[in-house]
Amino acid sequence: MNRFRLVAPAGAPLPARTVLPSLVPSGGDRHALAALLRERLGVQNPFFVSSGRAALAILLKAMRQGSDRREVIVPAYTCFSVPSAVARAGLTIRLCDVDPKTLDLDLNALVRLDLRRALCIVPSGLYGLPGDLVALEQIARTSGAFLVDDAAQCLGATKEGRACGSFGDAGFYSLGRGKGITTMGGGILVTPRQDLARRIAGIVRDLRRPSAWAVGAAVASSAAYSTMLRPSRYWLIDRVPFLELGASRFEPDFRIARLSAYQTRLATRIFPRLDSYNEIRRNHADQLRSGIEGVEGIEIPRPVEGASPVYLRFPVLARDGADRARLLARLRRAGIGASTSYPTAIGDIPGIGSYLARHQEVCPGAREIAARIFTLPTHPGVTARDIEVIVEAVRGDQGHAPEASR
Numbered sequence: 001m002n003r004f005r006l007v008a009p010a011g012a013p014l015p016a017r018t019v020l021p022s023l024v025p026s027g028g029d030r031h032a033l034a035a036l037l038r039e040r041l042g043v044q045n046p047f048f049v050s051s052g053r054a055a056l057a058i059l060l061k062a063m064r065q066g067s068d069r070r071e072v073i074v075p076a077y078t079c080f081s082v083p084s085a086v087a088r089a090g091l092t093i094r095l096c097d098v099d100p101k102t103l104d105l106d107l108n109a110l111v112r113l114d115l116r117r118a119l120c121i122v123p124s125g126l127y128g129l130p131g132d133l134v135a136l137e138q139i140a141r142t143s144g145a146f147l148v149d150d151a152a153q154c155l156g157a158t159k160e161g162r163a164c165g166s167f168g169d170a171g172f173y174s175l176g177r178g179k180g181i182t183t184m185g186g187g188i189l190v191t192p193r194q195d196l197a198r199r200i201a202g203i204v205r206d207l208r209r210p211s212a213w214a215v216g217a218a219v220a221s222s223a224a225y226s227t228m229l230r231p232s233r234y235w236l237i238d239r240v241p242f243l244e245l246g247a248s249r250f251e252p253d254f255r256i257a258r259l260s261a262y263q264t265r266l267a268t269r270i271f272p273r274l275d276s277y278n279e280i281r282r283n284h285a286d287q288l289r290s291g292i293e294g295v296e297g298i299e300i301p302r303p304v305e306g307a308s309p310v311y312l313r314f315p316v317l318a319r320d321g322a323d324r325a326r327l328l329a330r331l332r333r334a335g336i337g338a339s340t341s342y343p344t345a346i347g348d349i350p351g352i353g354s355y356l357a358r359h360q361e362v363c364p365g366a367r368e369i370a371a372r373i374f375t376l377p378t379h380p381g382v383t384a385r386d387i388e389v390i391v392e393a394v395r396g397d398q399g400h401a402p403e404a405s406r
């Protein structure tokens, strides 16, 4: 075992040659990034803000203007930022169960809900696996609800050849740590609807500019991160307790501001690398799948039909919580930072009760996922040797997993 090597659970390289030139002010950054998004993803009317959750909260505020519907349907297993944004927008959370076979909303459970009170439906696309966005568009349309295409984890993924983020009435991406590309925080909202774009523009216009402190933190953390993702260094930051890497919190009181000019420039410089990062992630996912498919007690959620996922992480379901703990400990000993993902189903988050709509359906799929899921790293820092180590650790044939190489 090498105590001084740990493969990060997720991440995107942030090379110094993208960070350093971004420090220099230049004009027209937002236009350059908007043009890249339009050309690569076909999305329109982009707005650049401080995080994905800020993007979602702004979208929800724009959607609630002129509607008396107050419920937002979110997956009962997802990132805690999603219900945080609903609460921040002053709306009520309605949970919809999630299918452990695909990690997508359970569409049978969705159509059983009373959708007449739903302002909008927000599927998640966890780990880079798109949901059934075509079916969801249809369900939203017939029930008079908006569809928000949350592509926080799906930047570059497609469904039926269409870019994630472009479905429904509006979509958004995250530039947070561990996403497809990162500027150490950031969110991009997009919408094809001019009426929504006008309302969003009104909200964004009134937002604070990022504080000098926030810009300084983005500069410092991006510079540090650009050197720390390597396994030979990541073990070090993993041990700094106050960083709480990978923690997911329900916190409605988050900062909402515009994206700093520095981060907008950084996003513009890093965006052209997205496809090559995603190509590597997909290849790693293919290798992991062929290595561990069929192992007893392991289930691999499958992409929905017509989806081309980007596999920000490779999700796996263990037999149960005890088996998962054993596998994670074995991976950790082998120098692999696998993760248990979000700790509970959304309905089980302590203190969330007052934000939930009354009379929730039971969501057994979400609870099952929370108990069994773990994710394997796929990012560009993962080596061919790491993949072998992961596969052997999960297969567990030899009892002891070999050590990851330096």
Ligand SMILES: Cc1ncc(COP(=O)(O)O)c(C=O)c1O
Pocket (backbone or CB within 6 Å): 051, 052, 053, 054, 078, 079, 081, 082, 124, 125, 126, 150, 152, 153, 174, 175, 176, 185, 186, 187
């Ligand atoms: C599915 C999903 N939606 C929304 C968000 C919010 O993004 P951010 O972390 O940038 O606020 C995240 C990110 O963590 C996410 O995973």
